[in-house]
Amino acid sequence: MKFRSVFRIGLLVMTSSLAVAQLPKTYKGKPFRDAEYTKGAQPIPGRVELAYYDLGGEGVAYHDTDPINNGSGKLNREPAHFRPGIPDYLLHFREKEGVDISFTKDFADFNHPNKVDPKVNQLYIGWQDDGEWTNYTVDVKVPGRYRISTIYGFQDNKSSVWLNGVKAVDLVLPENTGDYHRWTQATVGEIYFPTAGPNLLTLYYNKGSNLAYLDFIWIHPQPDKK
Template sequence: MKILHAVSLLLLTPVLVGQMPKGYKGKPFQDAFHMSGPQVIPGRLEAVLYDLGGEGVAYHDTDKINHGSGELNYTKGHCEGGVSAYICHFRENEGVDISYVKKLADLNHPSLVFPEWQQLYLGWEETGEWVNYTVDVKKAGRYKIVAMYSHTANTIQFSLNNQPAADCKLPVDPWTQFPDRHDPDWMMYHSWNRAECGEIEFPKAGRQLLTLHYKTGNNLAYFDFIPVELK
C-alpha cells in the first residue's frame, strides 16, 4: 500500500516543464545542415540560428535587406576562397543581417579573443531589433551567459517566454584596448572579445522561447549558457 500511495503522489505531483507562449508561430531553425531541432541549454546558442517564421514572428529588423549575406558578400573579395556559398550567403533572403568571420576583416589585426574563421554572426544591428529562439532547457536553474561579440561595450537583453529575463552587459570595447593601432575605422566592428555578460534564471525545463533584444554597435556570434554552481 505504501508503494501504491507513493506512486499516486508521484503521478499527482506537478512537474515543472517549460511551455512556449500560446499562439507563437515560429519554429526552430532547420535546414540540410541543421536537423537536430531547438538549440539546447546548457550549451552554445548560435546567434544566426534564430527561428523560422519571418518578420514579426521569428525576428524584427528595420529593413528587408540582409546587408551581409545578401549584399556585402556578393561584392568582390567578400566570399573568401575556401568558404562555401552556404556560409557566404547564409539566410540571405531574410531581413536579419548576417555575415561570417573573415581572414581579411576579422583575423588580420588584434582582438582580445579571436573567433573561428567562418563563424557566422549577426551584424548591422539597430536598436529595437530582436530575434527569437526556441530553446530546449535540459535543466532548470541559473546560468551565466558568456558572449562572443565585437565592438561597443553595450547592454543587450534577453526575455524568456515574452517576459524580461536578463541584462547582458558586454563589458569592454575590444578596439579601445589597442590604442596604437592605425587601422581604418570600419575595423572597430571586427575586433572581438569573449566575456561573461550576465546571468539568467530558467525556472523550468523544456521548450521555451528565448528572445534576444540588441542595440546598435555590435556583431554577435554566440552565447554560451553555463550552469551556475551553487556554493
C-alpha cells in the first residue's frame, strides 16, 4: 500500500536524523539471552516479554523482596502444577533467580472464560510485591511516542516505567479481573523515546497482578503536548 511506503520512509528519515541513545554509564546489566532465546535486546516497536529481563542478578537486573523464584523454583516443582510433556525449559525458567516467573497452564488459565486468552505456555511475572523491579535493555528502532498495551490478570493497580533512570509513565491497569488467572488486555499508557538504539527500561511493580508482556506500538514522532 502507498500509505505503508510513505510511513516507512518517514520512519527512516526520523531515525537517521536523531541521536542514538546511551545507556546509563553505571549500568552493569546485559540483555537476556540463553540457549533458547538468542536475540538479545528486545526491539521496539514490538513486544517486550517481561520474563526476559536483563542478566546481572539482584540489585542490578532486578530487585525482589525474597530470593526464591516462587514459580519456577517452587510452585512448578509440585506435581499438581505441571503436566507430562511440558518442557523443562518452561518449568524451571530462571529458577535460581529471585524474580517470580511461571507460565500459563490449561488447568489454571484456560479452564474458564477470559476476556482475552494469553498464549499457551506464555511466561509471566507474578507474586509481585510493592517496590520490586526488573530491568530491560531494549533496542529502539524508531524514536517517538508509543502506546503501551499489556495482558494481565487480577488487580486494577499501577506499575511504573522508568527510561534510562528517569520516571517516564505510570502504567494503569484499568480493570480488576477477579483472579490472577483471569486475563484481559488493555492499553495502559504512553511513552516517548527521544533517541534510537539501546535504552534501559525499568518496570516497578505494585502488589497484586500477573503481567506477561508489554507491547509498544509507534503512534507519533513527537511527545504528547499535554
